[in-house]
Amino acid sequence: xxxxxxxxxxxxxxxxxxxxxxxxxxxxxxxxxxxxxxxxxxxxxxxxxxxxxxxxxxxxxxxxxxxxxxxxxxxxxxxxxxxxxxxxxxxxxxxxxxxxxxxxxxxxxxxxxxxxxxxxxxxxxxxxxxxxxxxxxxxxxxxxxxxxxxxxxxxxxxxxxxxxxxxxxxxxxxxxxxxxxxxxxxxxxxxxxxxxxxx
Numbered sequence: 001x002x003x004x005x006x007x008x009x010x011x012x013x014x015x016x017x018x019x020x021x022x023x024x025x026x027x028x029x030x031x032x033x034x035x036x037x038x039x040x041x042x043x044x045x046x047x048x049x050x051x052x053x054x055x056x057x058x059x060x061x062x063x064x065x066x067x068x069x070x071x072x073x074x075x076x077x078x079x080x081x082x083x084x085x086x087x088x089x090x091x092x093x094x095x096x097x098x099x100x101x102x103x104x105x106x107x108x109x110x111x112x113x114x115x116x117x118x119x120x121x122x123x124x125x126x127x128x129x130x131x132x133x134x135x136x137x138x139x140x141x142x143x144x145x146x147x148x149x150x151x152x153x154x155x156x157x158x159x160x161x162x163x164x165x166x167x168x169x170x171x172x173x174x175x176x177x178x179x180x181x182x183x184x185x186x187x188x189x190x191x192x193x194x195x196x197x198x199x
Contacts, residue, residue, distance in 0.1 A: 030074055034117050035196065037066055042189035045110055049185035055106030060113045067116030083116045086123050090115025093127035107184045114192055122195045130184075130191030138182050150176050 041063050045055050064087065071079030090112035097103035111130070115123035142148055154170050161168050 030070065034066070034070055037063075038114065038117060038192065041114075042185070042192070045185040046183070046189055049106075049183040053181055053183070055104075055110050055185055057109070060106070060109045063110075063113035064116045067113065070117070082119050086115035086117065086119040087112050088115075089120040090123040090127065093124060103184060104181075107188060110185060111188055114188070118192065118196065126188070126192040126195040128191075129194040130187050133190050133194070134182075134184055134187035137187050141182055147176055 041059060044059055048059075049055055067086070068080065068083045071083040073079070075082070091108065094103060094108040094111050098105060098108045111123065111127060114126065118126065139148075142151055150173070154172065158168065158170055
């Protein structure tokens with residue numbers, strides 16, 4: 001299911017813009033500079049997300065500009081299409097999570113801006129890796145907060161209701177660890193690193 005979703009997004013993005021090349025086919029010096037920038041960008045984003053629970057808009061805008069200007073400088077209009085295609089694809093990947101209240105706007109904008117640097121194909125892989133790693137990190141976060149018993153009890157109750165043909169979502173109780181905000185910038189950073197390294 002996830003593979004089909006990812007393949008569909010890549011196919012859609014390739015129809016929206018003519019992708020002339022891949023990120024790793026850039027001039028080596030440019031690719032290294034962009035990766036160094038991404039490392040700094042994620043360091044700031046993770047720090048701000050952990051301590052301020054917010055990813056600053058100036059960082060998102062700067063990352064978008066770095067991606068667009070960098071690719072235009074290397075490949076003119078093809079670079080522009082590549083960068084804009086990555087931005088649009090990154091936006092499409094996480095918009096559903098935002099609409100259902102499972103992710104903050106800052107996380108969506110961060111992935112979209114990163115897409116402007118790494119392009120449509122890699123940002124799709126980054127999004128899929130982020131979802132998997134984000135789920136794992138969230139479980140660790142909940143476990144460290146001692147919230148696993150309450151979470152399993154809640155999901156057990158939902159399963160019983162589902163079997164009884166009365167499906168119902170039971171939200172976390174006030175103060176429950178599963179209801180606390182999880183700093184998702186770390187998952188996006190790790191997911192993007194996995195995509196770039198080919199894991």
